[in-house]
Amino acid sequence: MQTATKTVLVGLSAAQLRAWVSETFGEPAYRGTQLAKWIYQKAVTTFEQMSDLPAALRARLQEVAVISPNTISVIQRSRDGTVKSLLRLADENEVECVLLPYDDRVSVCLSTQVGCAMGCRFCATAQGGYTRNLTASEIVDQLLHLQRLSERRISHVVLMGMGEPLLNLENVVASLRLIHDEVGIGYRRITISTVGIVPKIYALAEYDLPITLAISLHAPDDETRSKIMPVNRKWGVDALIQAARDYFEKTKRRVTFEYLLLREVNDTPWHAQELARKLRGVPCLVNLIPFNYVPTPEHFQRPEMARVQRFRQILEQAGIEVTQRVERGHDIDAACGQLRGKHRGKPIPLALQPR
Ligand code: SAH
Numbered sequence: 001m002q003t004a005t006k007t008v009l010v011g012l013s014a015a016q017l018r019a020w021v022s023e024t025f026g027e028p029a030y031r032g033t034q035l036a037k038w039i040y041q042k043a044v045t046t047f048e049q050m051s052d053l054p055a056a057l058r059a060r061l062q063e064v065a066v067i068s069p070n071t072i073s074v075i076q077r078s079r080d081g082t083v084k085s086l087l088r089l090a091d092e093n094e095v096e097c098v099l100l101p102y103d104d105r106v107s108v109c110l111s112t113q114v115g116c117a118m119g120c121r122f123c124a125t126a127q128g129g130y131t132r133n134l135t136a137s138e139i140v141d142q143l144l145h146l147q148r149l150s151e152r153r154i155s156h157v158v159l160m161g162m163g164e165p166l167l168n169l170e171n172v173v174a175s176l177r178l179i180h181d182e183v184g185i186g187y188r189r190i191t192i193s194t195v196g197i198v199p200k201i202y203a204l205a206e207y208d209l210p211i212t213l214a215i216s217l218h219a220p221d222d223e224t225r226s227k228i229m230p231v232n233r234k235w236g237v238d239a240l241i242q243a244a245r246d247y248f249e250k251t252k253r254r255v256t257f258e259y260l261l262l263r264e265v266n267d268t269p270w271h272a273q274e275l276a277r278k279l280r281g282v283p284c285l286v287n288l289i290p291f292n293y294v295p296t297p298e299h300f301q302r303p304e305m306a307r308v309q310r311f312r313q314i315l316e317q318a319g320i321e322v323t324q325r326v327e328r329g330h331d332i333d334a335a336c337g338q339l340r341g342k343h344r345g346k347p348i349p350l351a352l353q354p355r
Contacts, residue, residue, distance in 0.1 A: 007065045009039055010144065011137025014182060025060060039067055040140075040182035043147040068141050075149065082329035083149050086340060087142055089114075093131055095162050096340050097142035099150055100328055105189075107156040110142045112172055113163025118195045119230045120216075122262060124294045125162045128340070134163070136174035143179060157185060160193040160214070162340070166200035173207055187211045193258065198235040201243040205250040213247055214256040214287070215240060219266045220275035228265065237278065245282055254283045261311065262291050263303040272311045276318035286315055289325045 012020065017039075018032030025031075031053065038050045045067060047058045069090040076084045083099040095111035116123070117130035142161075147154050157179060159165045165172045172192065179185050193214040194201065204213065217240065219225035225232040244255040257279070261267045279286070288311065291302040303311075308324070315322050 005064075008067075008069055008137060009035065009065055010068045010141045011135060011178070012036075013178060024064065025057065027057065031057065036182055040144070040178070041184065043144045045148070068137075068144070070138065070141050070145070072145055076332040078329040078332045080328050082332065083146070084329060084332050085145065085149070087138075087145055089134075089138060094340055095134065095138075095142070097146055097161055098329070099146040099154075101150065101152060102326075105155045106150055106152045107158060108143055108146045108154050109158050109160050110139055111161030111163050112139060112159050112165040112168050116163045117167070118164050120195065121228045121230075121298060122260065122291060122294065122296060122300050125340075127294075133168040133171060136171045136178060139171065139175035140178045140183070143183065154183075155185065156189045156191075158191045158193065158214075160191070164195050164197065165192050166194045166197040166204060169200055169203060173204075173209070176209065176211065191256070195229065195231050196235055196240045196243075197231070198239050198243045201240075201247055205247050208251060210251070210253060212253060212256060213244075213251075214258050215244060216260070217241075217257040217275075218260045220271055220278050224266050224271065228262065241278055241282060244284060248283045254285060257284055257286045258289055259286055260289045260291055261303050261308055263301040263307065265298075265300065267303045267307050267311055269310065269314055272314035273318075276315055276320055279320055280318070285321045285323060287323050287325060288312060290327070292327070 007020070009017065014033055014036035017035045018029040021027045021031045021035065022029050034050065034052055038044045044050065047053070047061045047067070050058060071088050072085050073088040073094060074086040078084070081101040084096065085098070086094045086096055088094050093114045095114055097111060098109040100107040100109065111134060113133050114131035115128050116125045119126050143154060143157065159172065176187070176190060179190065180187055187210045191212040191214050192204070193216060195216050201213070216229070217237070218228060220237060222232060222236045225237055244257070247253070247255055259275070275286070288308060290308055291300055293302055312322050312324065
């Protein structure tokens with residue numbers, strides 16, 4: 001990809017960088033390996049920092065190439081360590097990405113599209129509609145920008161930001177290959193979350209990558225699910241759960257079902273029992289997510305702790321493994337789409353600068 005006249009290097013693999021340096025400058029191919037190391041492992045922002053490249057080459061790189069055309073426009077740091085930021089892309093679109101440091105790992109949540117076309121009723125991103133797919137370069141670049149904001153090394157990646165990853169499957173897989181091959185994060189530490197595009201779940205299984213697939217189920221029956229997730233009218237609950245079984249058969253990777261709890265919409269004992277019944281014998285894990293409040297026409301509310309506990313108990317008594325999302329960044333608009341929603345159309349405040 002080119003911006004104005006300069007070649008963008010983020011998004012090129014080490015092999016492509018090797019070919020590019022030798023074609024462009026007649027340099028030995030190993031210079032490309034060095035470039036890849038600086039870009040993906042050291043996450044540098046300038047050619048000057050590439051101290052093992054000759055000064056003359058650095059100057060020529062500067063003339064013809066940029067590492068990234070994207071910039072961070074907003075950074076919000078939460079008291080719990082979560083850092084949420086907006087990446088401003090070359091065409092001025094903006095996407096959210098989040099750094100989530102935990103005791104035992106540092107995770108990042110990345111976007112795969114500008115906006116989203118899926119229209120889930122509870123989601124802030126959906127309210128802004130769909131603009132376009134992100135390129136592999138733009139997906140990896142979010143990770144590199146977040147690495148610069150973290151003292152610790154990023155160890156885990158979830159594609160749970162803006163957009164539907166399986167509707168941008170080729171670029172998403174290309175970005176995962178870069179994250180795996182060039183940044184050095186193992187596939188087992190990468191999760192893709194989908195609204196449930198059934199044919200694309202089969203397409204993803206064909207790649208046979210040992211990643212984790214998370215499916216946003218959010219209801220065990222078509223009536224409830226179609227109300228909150230329009231995509232369910234196309235691919236219903238049973239087809240989706242069958243796709244999860246088949247995904248396991250093909251990849252031997254257990255699927256995670258995400259279950260967002262909305263008070264009195266999908267959090268009743270009946271919903272829990274029905275979920276347990278439908279998931280019997282499916283190799284899976286259920287991750288409960290209490291609704292992260294965003295204003296909606298339906299006035300969705302977050303359930304009280306007691307309702308969440310009761311829902312969880314019913315699943316556990318049925319022998320289903322359950323986890324609960326540890327919530328982070330409540331003080332900084334943590335739910336997907338909230339940050340961009342707030343800043344759209346307003347001048348961008350220069351929040352806290354990178355450490
Ligand atoms: N499109 C993909 C990935 C992005 S959304 C998907 O649907 O899975 C990531 C997760 O956040 C999904 O499980 C989604 O349903 C959930 N989510 C969306 N809005 C939310 C909110 N307000 N509170 C909690 N979770 C939300």
